[in-house]
Amino acid sequence: MSNINRIVSKSRRQFLRNASVATIAATPIAALAESVIKFADGDGVTFADGSRPIVNDFPGKDDMILVHSRPPHLETQMKVFDNGLITPNENFFVRYHLADIPTSIDPDTYTINIKGLVNKQLALTLAELKEMDGVIEIVAVQQCAGNSRGYSSPRVFGAQLGNGAMGNAKFKGIPLKKVLELAGVKNGAKQVTFNGLDKPVLDTTPDFRKALDYDHVMTGEPMIVWEMNGEPLPFLNGYPIKLIVPGYYATYWVKHLSEIEVIDHIFNGFNAYFMTHAYRIPDNDCGCVELNSVPEKTRSITQLSVRSFITNVKSGDTLMVGKKTELKGIAFDGGSGIKSVEVSIDGGEHWLQTILSDDLGRFSFRGWMIAVTFEKKGRIQLMVRAVSHKGETQPIKATWDPNGYLRNAIEHTHVRIA
Ligand SMILES: Nc1nc2c(c(=O)[nH]1)N[C@H]1C(S)=C(S)[C@@H](COP(=O)(O)O)O[C@H]1N2
Numbered sequence: 071m072s073n074i075n076r077i078v079s080k081s082r083r084q085f086l087r088n089a090s091v092a093t094i095a096a097t098p099i100a101a102l103a104e105s106v107i108k109f110a111d112g113d114g115v116t117f118a119d120g121s122r123p124i125v126n127d128f129p130g131k132d133d134m135i136l137v138h139s140r141p142p143h144l145e146t147q148m149k150v151f152d153n154g155l156i157t158p159n160e161n162f163f164v165r166y167h168l169a170d171i172p173t174s175i176d177p178d179t180y181t182i183n184i185k186g187l188v189n190k191q192l193a194l195t196l197a198e199l200k201e202m203d204g205v206i207e208i209v210a211v212q213q214c215a216g217n218s219r220g221y222s223s224p225r226v227f228g229a230q231l232g233n234g235a236m237g238n239a240k241f242k243g244i245p246l247k248k249v250l251e252l253a254g255v256k257n258g259a260k261q262v263t264f265n266g267l268d269k270p271v272l273d274t275t276p277d278f279r280k281a282l283d284y285d286h287v288m289t290g291e292p293m294i295v296w297e298m299n300g301e302p303l304p305f306l307n308g309y310p311i312k313l314i315v316p317g318y319y320a321t322y323w324v325k326h327l328s329e330i331e332v333i334d335h336i337f338n339g340f341n342a343y344f345m346t347h348a349y350r351i352p353d354n355d356c357g358c359v360e361l362n363s364v365p366e367k368t369r370s371i372t373q374l375s376v377r378s379f380i381t382n383v384k385s386g387d388t389l390m391v392g393k394k395t396e397l398k399g400i401a402f403d404g405g406s407g408i409k410s411v412e413v414s415i416d417g418g419e420h421w422l423q424t425i426l427s428d429d430l431g432r433f434s435f436r437g438w439m440i441a442v443t444f445e446k447k448g449r450i451q452l453m454v455r456a457v458s459h460k461g462e463t464q465p466i467k468a469t470w471d472p473n474g475y476l477r478n479a480i481e482h483t484h485v486r487i488a
């Protein structure tokens with residue numbers, strides 16, 4: 071494995087040497103080398119042991135799991151989540167759908183257009199956005215709808231993701247509601263649509279555009295943000311601005327946000343593909359169907375389901391018998407907040423209450439920890455489950471749908487006590 075890693079990394083370095091992408095953060099015009107997006111070696115690489123290459127030569131990114139390189143698709147390693155509740159920018163996951171991604175953006179001339187059912191069309195510069203009244207900060211989990219899809223059994227079509235297509239960051243920006251108020255919305259608004267700078271390579275491919283209900287926007291939760299963890303957004307995470315929709319899957323968090331349109335109907339047509347055909351779940355209470363079956367009716371995926379993970383122990387680890395051992399990890403849900411997290415060290419027979427960490431807000435990762443003592447030697451499973459404030463918890467057995475969405479089964483960590 072390390073051999074292949076080295077080859078992938080080395081040839082990337084050669085491509086990048088001439089392109090000086092390392093200077094991105096320092097230059098006024100953020101530029102992404104063409105070579106990064108043209109270079110496709112290592113795509114789809116899966117090693118016999120199931121592991122994937124670790125790469126560190128995408129601009130602004132360090133030691134990421136490579137899913138694809140064109141367009142960039144990178145996962146965060148699980149160990150990052152053990153280092154703190156905030157996911158560092160250089161380790162934050164990256165996902166794009168379309169291969170024609172922006173490679174150079176000038177923040178001084180960047181504008182975002184607000185149009186459609188408004189009294190006054192706006193073309194706001196970044197500086198104008200940042201000067202608006204009502205700038206706020208929020209910590210929120212960003213999770214791809216396909217996170218953990220690779221664990222679906224039976225296997226489903228789509229990127230075979232582990233648990234690393236998620237992250238938790240502090241974002242700074244302005245509620246979209248404020249921007250719409252500035253434009254003045256006319257009567258009859260039904261949805262708001264979003265578009266970013268990235269484009270399809272062929273006209274026969276639909277653009278990546280998303281829509282939210284106007285009423286949702288007016289809750290003040292969806293925001294336009296320009297800062298992540300105290301720094302400008304990393305280029306690959308949507309520089310210079312993106313939409314964030316706390317509590318909702320990342321498919322709505324449109325990057326390189328350039329166009330907002332207020333419409334009087336439910337978004338449809340060719341460029342609504344990512345609403346009308348993709349990112350949809352079975353339209354029933356569980357959002358799931360019988361194994362290998364197809365739902366009769368679907369609806370757009372919306373809020374995150376409740377999840378929890380152990381971050382300081384992984385399957386295959388050996389832990390000490392008769393000695394106090396600390397287990398710790400993270401939990402999150404779609405915005406009601408985490409009420410409790412429980413751990414089982416006997417295969418689910420008994421559940422122990424953990425201690426929750428500081429609360430960074432209801433949309434954030436919540437940390438938990440517990441000290442346990444293993445009394446017998448042998449192989450056991452550690453399990454963790456969370457309960458949200460709205461009473462949602464995690465199923466013991468994974469539900470299934472043809473896209474591998476909404477996975478939130480209780481995680482099992484197989485360890486040896488010695
Ligand atoms: N412009 C644009 N925004 C986008 C996408 C995209 O392809 N283009 N993909 C969405 C999906 S499905 C995910 S998971 C997140 C990934 O965001 P990140 O790369 O900042 O982590 O971006 C969302 N926003």
Ligand SMILES: [Mo]
Nearest residue numbers: 214215216321
């Ligand atoms: Mo996603």
